[in-house]
Amino acid sequence: MSIKFRKNLLVCSGKSCQDASNFDLVDFINTKLKDYNLEHEIQAVQSVCFNKCTIGPNMIVYPDNVEYSTITKDDIDDIIIEHLLNNRIVERLVYNDKNKFSGTNKKQYRIALRNCGFIDPEEIKDYIENDGYDALAKCLTEFTPEAATQEIIKSGLRGRGGGGFPTGIKWEITSKSISDQKYVVCNADEGDPGAFMDRSILEGDPHSIIEAMAICGYCIGANKGIVYIRAEYPLAIKRLKIALEQAKDYGLLGKNIFGTNFEFTIDIKYGAGAFVCGEETALIHSMEGLRGEPTLKPPYPSVSGYLEKPTNVNNVETFASIPAIINKGAAWYSSIGTEKSKGTKVFALAGKINNVGLIEVPMGTTLREVIYDIGGGIVDGKKFKAVQTGGPSGGCLTEKHLDFPIDFDSLTAAGSMMGSGGMIVMDEDDCMVAMAKFYLEFTVEESCGKCAPCRIGNKRLHEMLTKICDDNGTLEDLDLMRNLGVVIKDTSLCGLGQTSPNPILSTMVNFYDEYHAHVVDHKCPSGQCTSFLKYYIDKENCIGCLVCARNCPVNAIFGEKKKLHIINREICIKCGICMEKCKFDAIYLK
């Protein structure tokens, strides 16, 4: 069997493309094809939205992979005659993009996710078939530990867990710590709301993590690895366990790996799902059976970590990139990305975006490309307002940041952070004050409670935000919040507290007008904070029947029979009984 039709026209079925065309494009094209007697050679089908909503309607000619955008009814004849019959591409309709990875649907570049979705994660043979364990073999047989570490340093890979510390340097420091026992720890305690790349990698390609941990062990001189994984990831745990067994059976873990003296084993430890345990010192305490609380660094884990032995902690996504770097070389990896942030980054797109999902793009890809080209734009064609990057510890980026190349440093400069790669998109209906409150709720819940600014400060911030969202805020609250946010960042013990005020501080910079509107004008511009809604009486519809006034439990409605009634908002408790009782739709909420 092979594909039946000579050519297929894949027509985007995304809502905005359909809205833009205002007619059934697939139907229309198929009818047209009949007119040209092409219906047995070529067909048009609906495709899942392919992400170019701003320039829709879009379609792709398969297998030529030519993409036409902003097509109208009148263009169909041109496409059929020129392209389908005469093989001449209709240049004026071709989607064009300045980015080198685009134009031909190549915004994404999958390195960490290279095997996810392609191999059977429960089958080591699938991994081996796809160059699996080549990198480990190469390291053990061709590289000294120093040379392999140098390769990682040269690649410019930075920690994908959020901190962005150069991975190779971390390995080098750990390798230089002198000890009889060292550990490699894989941090799979993914906790950011909306981020799930680590889970996806472990569920889709667990062997890449095993291979990378062994490489790391070889480089730093460790023969024990531990994966610290959330107990809430049962499938990832199951697949990881299967993968570990298989690797052991194949002799890829254990003693004398690839016939060398190198020995490496991996254990699994479970986390109970505390966000703060993603912080490496807290993670280590949790592994040791202690309360998952951070301690001051230094000493860094690379000097004194698990059981006070030198420990190298890297995140899942970081490890997933390692085999590819070894196989293809540092030069290849460092050719991707920006000057200071090399390679690619996995992002989890969520929120008011059409194509919610997991993507991997080269560092330096702009926010616009991520949101509009890959993410398919904003749901219902609404106006983009902001995107929260870095999860609860990050900040928001706005329209003016859309053409920002995304990398570690640019995000930090913009008052946000890379974090683990969550991206939550917000549109015009989202209130930024309520958004900041949502994130603070998370940090209040997840703070370990060890240091005062994080334990009490975040609670106070959340209380003040609640006050503002409930229409009880004052300008003084804004000043106090700003001071408190800065102090919490400045004084907290670990990364959680040092970043937790970011959602507030960045929205106060970018959307100060919204805060101002809440406390001064007593309005929530987006209408999300319901406390600001007020009951009104419609002049046209009110017949002055007094039913609302009689039913009002606090006597807030005044009026005489057959005259327009008035609600006294000082007294009104917004119970809504008046609206319920009015038979003339004369009471409305706004």
Next chain:
Amino acid sequence: MDTINIKIDNKNFQVPKGTSILDAAKSVGVKIPTLCYMHLHDLNTTHKPTGCRICVVEVEGRKNLVPACATECTQGMVIKNQTIRVLNSRKTVLELILSDHPSDCLICAKNGDCDLQSMAQEMGIRHYHYKGEKSTYIKDRSPAIRRDMDKCISCRRCLTMCNDIQTVGALSAINRGFMSVVAPAFQMNLEESVCTYCGQCVAVCPTAALTEIDHTKTVIRHLADPSKTVVVQTAPAVRAALGEEFGYEPGTLVTGKMTAALKDLGFDHVFDTDFAADLTIMEESAELLDRLTRHLNGDKTVKLPLLTSCCPGWVSFFEHQFPDMKDIPSTARSPQQMFGAIAKTYLADKLGVKREDMVVVSIMPCLAKKYESSRDEFKTNGNPDVDFVLSTRELARLIKQAGIDFKSLEHADFDHPMGESTGAGVIFGTTGGVIEAAVRTAYEIFTKQKLHKVDFQQLRGMEWIRESTIDFNGIPIKIGIAHGLGNARKLLEEIRAGKSQYHAIEIMACPGGCIGGGGQPLHHGDSNILLARQKALYTADKANIIRKSHENPSIKKLYAEFLGSPMSKKSHELLHTHYFDKSNHVKITEE
């Protein structure tokens, strides 16, 4: 020693390599405020969880402020302690802590003796800018310790004491974030936990989150009751510390003023626990010699080493954690309980007072004593041998409340017969003192020779674990000493493993012994105070003419008139006890 150059607030200094910013600043006269930090120099303990974030300073090149207590100075480090950023941060953080603290300073047990209160004053807090929900917890009352976690500032000093120093493990941090609190597991009551009531958590608590159960009011009521004969005993360590509460230098002995104050307060008879300490030595050394003689004669069933048993915190500790070894410690009751037992029998008879009409009050440096007095085995028909135990701090409060001008009091003496004591009795208050007192008596009884040099310097000091061999006329007797339950644990594990070489071991639950007890005036992290109190007790010993317990004439008379001899049937009945296996004591009740 390697030194490095640093700069603090634009002034250059040289400090030894490895010094923390806090210590460096202190050594050059720059004060950096601290709250959770605690350094017990002589006990080799530093607590720096970096949780309060009060000691933060600015370090050039660092993005965030750093905690001075736990950050090491590096070559060329530029530290700023007096910038607006630092001062504002400290003040804001302190305001935050205050925003989650009940503002009831005026009626608080720690009013005037609270680290948080002093800090708020030092930083000039005059406003609560941040307001919001305050943590509220159920107040937990145990026989000795009261927990009011509303007042906890999460400094975690108690955790260091309970888990690291004492290795009791009754307290830990539970829950997260704003809900996090220091509590026994599953937030059960202290009474249901493995707590030994040693009170070290109370001794270091900066606020009134952990305090003693206060019995002053009840005692006042009994003093005012004419039908009651109220008898008081004062423990050795109290006299070396009580003065601190009235402005005396640490280590000032105030025995005479204390006795006078107790008489002014209306106690009918003011006696001395030192007397009972002498009695304890009589029984304990008799027991030691009995076991020793049998051991030397080849009796394999004899359990050695003999462990002292006068510390109730320590007794609870082995009942909970080493129940398999509960027949090793001496069966001799503690001096407090011996006193109570004798007072309500021998003394009551002498005074012609009925047991029910006699009230025995103890003044103790200890909180575990409150619990000890409540144990069932120390009651006759429900009437306890010791009715109430007041801590040194409570006595000070009682004196202040009664309007007694302590400093101008004339010295008074203890009453007879139970006020007479020896130098051996008074050193019970420090680590090493009990065993030294026992050696003085045991040596003379065992060797039947007079001991000329009674000062055993080798048994004294502040080392956590000390050992010494004493020559009992050709027989080397190995003595071990441990203070702090964590160190006791080390010796117990040696015994359990069959590796112990000792014949006798003295164990005190509290660091320093009773001078560092949980009921003493707060040392606020200054361990020099403990040294001064220790020195005072040895001075008191030296000043005594009689320095061996068996030479105490009142003790001799007691045996002659009432008990017969040490280890007699009567002695067993009144002066000895037995221990319980409490390993199953902790019950987790399902909700």
Next chain:
Amino acid sequence: MAQIKSVDDLKKIRASIQEKNQKAVANNDNMEIIKINVAMATCGIASGAKTVMNFLIEELPKRNIIANVKQTGCMGYCYAEPTLEITLPNENPMVFGYVDLKKADEIIEKFIKKGELVDGIIPINYELAK
């Protein structure tokens, strides 16, 4: 099981796997087989991928189609789960989104049997580091 003791062992194992995966030996025919990947990460399973996969495993032999149906991890199209990737012999892989049982049936009948594309194709929008 043969343990991998050297780089050569690894290469040998890989070569044998590749050969096996390319061809299905059925009726002594050296026939190229159809490959079907089902995205079976937690999110895929939650939206019904397991049912679809079981359906394919049961139905394909009944309809005389030799295919290698395997589970994979997340393909990244969370918005269009469950997703399948189907590679017809000598063709580029095609990804289908929102595959329920009805759609799976349609895919078998139209795409696999006849090679006709059906609605619900997801344009592949990435390049792989291979």
